[in-house]
Amino acid sequence: xxxxxxxxxxxxxxxxxxxxxxxxxxxxxxxxxxxxxxxxxxxxxxxxxxxxxxxxxxxxxxxxxxxxxxxxxxxxxxxxxxxxxxxxxxxxxxxxxxxxxxxxxxxxxxxxxxxxxxxxxxxxxxxxxxxxxxxxxxxxxxxxxxxxxxxxxxxxxxxxxxxxxxxxxxxxxxxxxxxxxxxxxxxxxxxxxxxxxxxxxxxxxxxxxxxxxxxxxxxxxxxxxxxxxxxxxxxxxxxxxxxxxxxxxxxxxxxxxxxxxxxxxxxxxxxxxxxxxxxxxxxxxxxxxxxxxxxxxxxxxxxxxxxxxxxxxxxxxxxxxxxxxxxxxxxxxxxxxxxxxxxxxxxxxxxxxxxxxxxxxxxxxxxxxxxxxxxxxxxxxxxxxxxxxxxxxxxxxxxxxxxxxxxxxxxxxxxxxxxxxxxxxxxxxxxxxxxxxxx
Numbered sequence: 001x002x003x004x005x006x007x008x009x010x011x012x013x014x015x016x017x018x019x020x021x022x023x024x025x026x027x028x029x030x031x032x033x034x035x036x037x038x039x040x041x042x043x044x045x046x047x048x049x050x051x052x053x054x055x056x057x058x059x060x061x062x063x064x065x066x067x068x069x070x071x072x073x074x075x076x077x078x079x080x081x082x083x084x085x086x087x088x089x090x091x092x093x094x095x096x097x098x099x100x101x102x103x104x105x106x107x108x109x110x111x112x113x114x115x116x117x118x119x120x121x122x123x124x125x126x127x128x129x130x131x132x133x134x135x136x137x138x139x140x141x142x143x144x145x146x147x148x149x150x151x152x153x154x155x156x157x158x159x160x161x162x163x164x165x166x167x168x169x170x171x172x173x174x175x176x177x178x179x180x181x182x183x184x185x186x187x188x189x190x191x192x193x194x195x196x197x198x199x200x201x202x203x204x205x206x207x208x209x210x211x212x213x214x215x216x217x218x219x220x221x222x223x224x225x226x227x228x229x230x231x232x233x234x235x236x237x238x239x240x241x242x243x244x245x246x247x248x249x250x251x252x253x254x255x256x257x258x259x260x261x262x263x264x265x266x267x268x269x270x271x272x273x274x275x276x277x278x279x280x281x282x283x284x285x286x287x288x289x290x291x292x293x294x295x296x297x298x299x300x301x302x303x304x305x306x307x308x309x310x311x312x313x314x315x316x317x318x319x320x321x322x323x324x325x326x327x328x329x330x331x332x333x334x335x336x337x338x339x340x341x342x343x344x345x346x347x348x349x350x351x352x353x354x355x356x357x358x359x360x361x362x363x364x365x366x367x368x369x370x371x372x373x374x375x376x377x378x379x380x381x382x383x384x385x386x387x388x389x390x391x392x393x394x395x396x397x398x399x400x401x402x403x404x405x406x407x408x409x410x411x412x413x414x415x416x417x418x419x420x421x422x423x424x425x426x427x428x429x430x431x432x433x434x435x436x437x438x439x
Contacts, residue, residue: 004119005047008032009039009062010054010081015104019052022108026115036060043069048076049122050115053098055082055089063093070097077118081106094188094227101227103219117193121172140313143306143410147174154301155181160253162238162298163276165305168353171276172236174305179232184272187231190224195240203245204261213262225258225269232272238298239279239290250294273298308350308357310410315345315357322358323373326365334368340375347403348382405432 006028008019016032023030031048033039035057043051051069055062066078080093083104090101100114139145154161155178163171172191179189192206200214208223224233235241241249252258256268275298284290308315319337327334337345350356364377375382405422412418419429 004028004049004115004122006030007039007042007048007051007076009034009051009057009065011035011056011058012054015054015081018106022111023115026112028115034058036065039065040068040072043073043076048073050077050079050118052079052081052102055080055093063089063096066093066096066098077122079114079118090222090227091229094190095230098188100190103221113193113196117191117196121176121191139311140317141306141311141410142413143304144311144314146413147303147305150301150303151178152181154178154303156183158272160272160298160300161274162281162300162302163274163305164302165276165278166307166353167278168355169305169307170354171278171305172234174303175232175234175274175276178274179234179272182232182272184231188228189231190228190233191236192224192233193236195237199242199244202242203248206245207248207258207260209261210263213260217262221260223260225252225271226267228271229269230271232274235273235275237277237279238275239277239281239284241290243289243291246291246294250291250297253294253297306410308353309348310406312346312407312410315350316342318354318357319345319361322361323365326362330365332365332368334365334373335371337373338375341373341378344375344378344382405429409433 004023006023008016008023008030009032010016010019011034013034016034020030020032031042031046033042039051039053042048053062053065053069057065062080062082066080069076069078078098080090080098080101081104082089082101093101099118102111102114139148151161151174161175161178163174165171176189179185192202194202197205204213204217204221204223206224208221208226209217211217211220248258252269253273256270257266258269259266281290281295281299285292285295308318319342323334323336326332345357352359360378360382361373363379364373367377405418408418408421412421415426415429419426422429424432
């Protein structure tokens, strides 16, 4: 988990101390505030990734603090903490700009999960997504430009969107950007991470539960659907959604109806659905791991995000942007990268995509004591590639072929066009894509 800068806002000294100890044990940097004024002063004095806001701050209301912090510090995530959670307060908090809510007494596993989720989101957003509602994720590559153009076109609609791409390509960032450009921008944006929760916890997290529905259900939980009323709910890696929950999600998408765990009362909610996956859902359908009817309901508008290796023209601008960010974070003035480093960046496969690029540059900035980042500061697996791959280099034909296929696919509008340029039929190109792991 990435280290976060966290502001804890609570009027109880014991709560501030407990949360500080817990967060610092996870490697986070923590500051505290006991009231609205000190919270605003602390947030103005330095940049925080996350604020944990108690709903009751003595005679003041944390609910009233949320919109002020959202307006003044738009990149900071806000999570409500309260001993008085109700459906109404949770929904109202998220309508005013909170990202999530946690009840007292604390479930530290839940706190860990929420923090990890937000750390991942912050990691992708830093320098890659601005705070405004316009999507300014830029690209020089035709494949990425097509994906961004389609995202802009459908953002204002109510259509279900399925974002497809490998891990680290920016699926969560794109989903949040679409929310900010939609008519629901003032509503909440919630995230359900399908791989990180068990079947029972995932169902409760999504639909909510009533007190006593299962062991440990000590109070009502409104669930993420209710909390995202009027906004957008993003399903991260929906291919990992358990089969038992899939028909319930299908029903909600089609009818906007659902029941909480342990409750027979049917509820309605106005929530837009955006989903993302890094697996082949068509194959999952064939293998019986994913419902065909849910797949077709999700696949209304598919958006394919290319890998970073398929966006070679974007690597240097992204690297420079991240360098500027980490210079500011670490109080450094590194001027750029050596030619060797840029050559390595262009030829490297980037299996971790943008997330890996960010980690590589953060590490290099921390270790660098010169005016430029040299190849010696890169991980050993990368530094082994001292020069860019060129015709005539002492490498196998397979490596040359793979790079050429990736480049052609990134710069063409269809498989037919790519196959024509490569001088092969579409079936052969399809097989090669599958062998090379190219979407």
